[in-house]
Amino acid sequence: MRIVDFHLHLPLSMAGGDVHRALHLLLGEMDDAGVDVAVAIAIEASPEVVRRNVTPEKLRNAIQPLLYDWRALGHPSLYNAMVRPREALEDHLRLVERHLARSEDVARAAAASGGRVLAVASYCRLNSVEEYIERLERIASMGPLIGVKIYPTFHFLRPDDPSLEPLYDYMESRGLILIVHTGCDPGIWELPALCTKASPRYLEPVARRHRDLMIVAAHMGSYSYLFPGIYFADAIRLARGNDNVYLDTSATTLHQVRIALNKLGPEKLLYGSDYPYFEGLHMKDIVEAYLAFRVPESVKERILHLNAEEILSRIGVKLALPRG
Numbered sequence: 001m002r003i004v005d006f007h008l009h010l011p012l013s014m015a016g017g018d019v020h021r022a023l024h025l026l027l028g029e030m031d032d033a034g035v036d037v038a039v040a041i042a043i044e045a046s047p048e049v050v051r052r053n054v055t056p057e058k059l060r061n062a063i064q065p066l067l068y069d070w071r072a073l074g075h076p077s078l079y080n081a082m083v084r085p086r087e088a089l090e091d092h093l094r095l096v097e098r099h100l101a102r103s104e105d106v107a108r109a110a111a112a113s114g115g116r117v118l119a120v121a122s123y124c125r126l127n128s129v130e131e132y133i134e135r136l137e138r139i140a141s142m143g144p145l146i147g148v149k150i151y152p153t154f155h156f157l158r159p160d161d162p163s164l165e166p167l168y169d170y171m172e173s174r175g176l177i178l179i180v181h182t183g184c185d186p187g188i189w190e191l192p193a194l195c196t197k198a199s200p201r202y203l204e205p206v207a208r209r210h211r212d213l214m215i216v217a218a219h220m221g222s223y224s225y226l227f228p229g230i231y232f233a234d235a236i237r238l239a240r241g242n243d244n245v246y247l248d249t250s251a252t253t254l255h256q257v258r259i260a261l262n263k264l265g266p267e268k269l270l271y272g273s274d275y276p277y278f279e280g281l282h283m284k285d286i287v288e289a290y291l292a293f294r295v296p297e298s299v300k301e302r303i304l305h306l307n308a309e310e311i312l313s314r315i316g317v318k319l320a321l322p323r324g
């Protein structure tokens with residue numbers, strides 16, 4: 001079966017920051033897993049934006065409601081945030097910096113991948129929206145760019161923020177897909193006070209205003225260590241009510257995928273692995289779990305490649321895929 005992975009990242013930190021080495025690692029993993037094409041998503045988060053939005057005091061207040069939650073206490077970065085918020089914040093900024101993947105680097109890797117990798121840029125709050133659109137033009141000239149991802153957690157921005165309207169107009173006219181991180185994020189973004197902006201419900205007005213903008217709610221609103229499935233119901237509601245909205249299955253369980261299938265049917269789901277962010281697993285392990293998933297073959301085909309191929313062909317991307 002052909003496989004398109006609609007959500008993974010360039011393993012830059014594993015490759016010591018070397019773009020070509022990271023691409024080599026990624027392609028090796030894709031070959032082992034039998035993945036034909038992958039969508040590599042950039043990650044940009046600025047320590048400056050984080051500092052502007054989270055003070056040690058704010059962190060302490062955000063953690064207050066979880067003081068008696070044993071799972072929160074058992075979570076090293078949340079425990080640290082409780083007892084020494086200032087150091088925890090600095091630790092967290094270092095962790096964020098380690099996992100950055102600049103949009104330009106991802107586009108360059110995609111350009112060198114022989115059609116196996118497509119690039120998604122990361123929104124960046126350090127640029128004004130106008131500057132960011134100019135930057136996107138340059139990124140698109142470097143490699144096969146198919147979309148832009150917004151991280152409402154790291155970016156401290158709701159996706160329906162009016163300042164983003166010019167970006168959405170531009171993306172709609174250029175056929176760029178909007179991918180939005182939904183759910184929590186590791187570390188301090190597990191705290192409900194810091195992840196509410198990443199609820200899929202804030203995509204509703206965007207999906208309605210921009211009918212030609214293709215939108216993917218990553219992780220089906222579910223990603224969370226403390227509260228798995230935190231915004232799952234919102235994601236289902238959003239995808240059900242809007243033809244232009246899809247959900248990606250990265251960092252979710254097959255149990256959740258089955259519920260989504262029951263509620264939405266197979267047309268709205270896109271397979272994603274979130275490589276390299278799955279602890280102790282290889283891409284192959286995740287693909288094998290999907291291949292062994294007890295649903296009809298026609299449903300697997302939809303999730304693993306047909307939906308992705310249709311979306312990409314709608315925005316004019318031609319894939320060099322084997323038959324079958």
Ligand SMILES: [Zn+2]
Binds near residue numbers: 007250274
């Ligand atoms: Zn991801």
